Amino acid sequence: MCAYREPRHTADYDAVVVGAGFAGLYQLYRLREQGLTVRVFEAGGGVGGTWFWNRYPGARCDVESIDYQYAFSEELLSEWRWSERYPRQEELLRYLDHVADRFDLRPHIQLNTRVERAVFNEETGRWLVETTGGDAVRARYCVMATGCLSVPWVPDLPGLENFTGEWYHTGAWPTEDVGFTGKRVAVVGTGSSGIQLIPVVAEQAAELFVFQRTASFSVPAFNRPAGGAAAAEANTGFRRRREFTRHSVLGLSTPLNPQSALAVSADERRRQYEARWRMGGLHMYGAFADLLVDRAANATAAEFLHDRIREKVHDPGVAEQLLPRGYPLGGKRICVDTGYYEAFNRDNVHLIDIKDTPIDAVTPRGPLVDGVEYPVDVIVFATGFDAMTGALSRIEVRGRGGAALSEKWAAGPTSYLGLAVSGFPNLFLVTGPGSPSVLGNVIVSIEHDVDWITEAVAHLRERDLALMEATQDAEDAWVQHVSQVAGSTLLADVGSWYTGANVPGKPRVFMGYAGGAGEFRRRCEKVARQGYTGFALSPAPPRSMPVGDRRRGPLHR
Known part of the structure; x- marks a missing residue:
């Protein structure tokens, strides 16, 4: 059991979401839609995530506007018009501000607040989330929507x-x-x-x-x-176009x-x-x-x-x-x-x-x-980011037995479906390592992951189940599959931010799922359809389930 002592003054929510970019805003919307109480913590002074921070001259998305937008609301699709084929940072930020206002999300978001610690309490089956500003909240579910490219890397240059x-x-x-x-x-x-x-x-x-x-x-x-x-033609055919991207390799509308x-x-x-x-x-x-x-x-x-x-x-x-x-x-x-x-x-x-x-x-x-x-x-x-794991590595995340995520990932990140980690019940990752995420159109990946997490939470609540935790065997099998798929491509051995090679001392692991957005979706749907195979679901907070062998290797093993 984690020996960490909780602060006396805490607020209680059904869920805490860390990050208010594309992923955090949509996760907030979906959980609120299910009737859950939610608190979102965002380090920036506004919503937008990556697009709040990356405001350098010339900043622009490399995915076309029509594909780089939410698909959950027909009203939003009909009322928003992009001005250019490839959206500028300023326009993307206006879009996300509009979404936050349009769906009344701001009351649930706390800006200028960086999460310092997230600790799982095995006695209560809840996560305690603390911020650098002194906030402390408890929640049944903790969703990390911290972004894949959110921690800038500056070379350590003398002088x-x-x-x-x-x-x-x-x-x-x-x-x-x-x-x-x-x-x-x-x-x-x-x-x-x-x-x-x-x-x-x-x-x-x-x-x-x-x-x-x-x-x-x-x-x-x-x-x-x-x-x-x-x-007008693009908007008319949006549903057909988005359905194609969801089942494509890269989440893009370009035919292969x-x-x-x-x-x-x-x-x-x-x-x-x-x-x-x-x-x-x-x-x-x-x-x-x-x-x-x-x-x-x-x-x-x-x-x-x-x-x-x-x-x-x-x-x-x-x-x-x-x-x-x-x-x-x-x-x-x-x-x-x-x-x-x-x-x-x-x-x-x-x-x-x-x-x-x-x-x-x-x-x-x-x-x-x-x-x-x-x-x-x-x-x-313009030296890039500590990609995929950088933001999570800067938060003290502790699961069963007080085990630190940083220790479990010391040799490189492991996960089940890029959505969950063994030993960390009710902790969900949006576009985490082991998912397609940055290997294509990340908006398609974000929507998939958020929808999957929301449906998993609904599954638990409908059946009066308290906890959902990836098993070590399922995580090991997924890690092996991710490694095999990456090894069948030309990507795994390249010194890139996909493998962490741009950050000195970071373990060299190919962190994305190279099997494609469509194949990933099919596998995740199968897991859910079969009653969430690879997850242990329990009606009360069990204290005996082993954390798992933290000596297991990272995604490339």
Whole structure:
């Protein structure tokens, strides 16, 4: 039994939800719909999650607006109109603010409140959730809607604290305007956020120094206004489109060509790639069925994109530096850009390769690379996130016997269906490790997970059951399945944030479910249909069930 002593003054709810982004807002809506009392804690000063914090210039979603929205309300679908094909951060935040107001969710959300601790009490069968501000609440159910990309990672560079200019991270951008006009700016990182930010800074800054460790594959967005007949037609066919995405591989509306890239002629391959290129963005994934499982097939797509980069960048030497090499297309999420490669044709933009000669330190004047100092006024770290597990690792989560989630996940995260963890009853994860989550359209994954969790809670309440807990055997089997599926693709061995390789010291584990959104949905539906196989359901808080062998390996074992 956990020996943790509860505070005297606590409030009681049926459920606590941590996070008020897309996942937390929808989870709140669904649980309230079931008549439950709910408290949501959100660290930010507003709703929005990722889209509250990532307000850097150029921030934009890489999934089309029509697909990156809720599907639960016909009224919401009919009254909201997106202005562009790919939504900007500002518009996404307005949308989520509208949802919070439209469905009267704000009274149940406590902003500017970071959860510090969540402890399961075996005597009461309830979770005690405490915040850094001193709040303490008890709840039967605890849902972690903390987001997959919510903890920015800043490299530990000697001397950064002595830098005399300003520095920022794209994932924790200030609410006030940050101006670059006439300044010398360093952008460190060329992943998705860097690729979106760099063209904007290039137009304003006197000089821009781009520090690149690994070049990314990026496809033009071909963004455009979303109004008119096209928008009306898209909304009319939304239900059909969403149903397709729910059962697709990536949760996207793009059709997958069932052919192998190696089974067609070179001319036909090029036609397919050209067509996907013109469609823009993530549609490139669907060009051929074997791009993520066959290295030779993947190489044909990489070669096509290399040629497009060479066409866009005038300086052949710079173009070669911008060619992604050493990993397959899709091994890191394909980026979606507007004018990224063209920015390097500007005289004020300079590319510094730090793959073999990393940044040694930051002097009071700027980054130092191989003995060369780059004096700048502003440094922007576009260095990504401690993905998938970062937010949960910063909360003290304790289950049966006081066992810490951080200890259970010391060698890498484990879960059952990415929704639950053995030894932690009534704790649910939205888009947790071991689920498809960030491998496609995360909104489709969020809706699935929230609906599944809500229906599981309803199942318990209808049968007067108190607890739902993943068994160790089910968790082990799921971990093995996730590992086998990842191993059948080209993704598992790539040094990416999918595997935690971007954060020094983090266990290397492929954290997503590569079997696809549709297959994941089918498996989860089967578990529920069969009475929640793999879960122990109990009418009272049992105190004898073992926590499980916490020495078991992570998702890749």
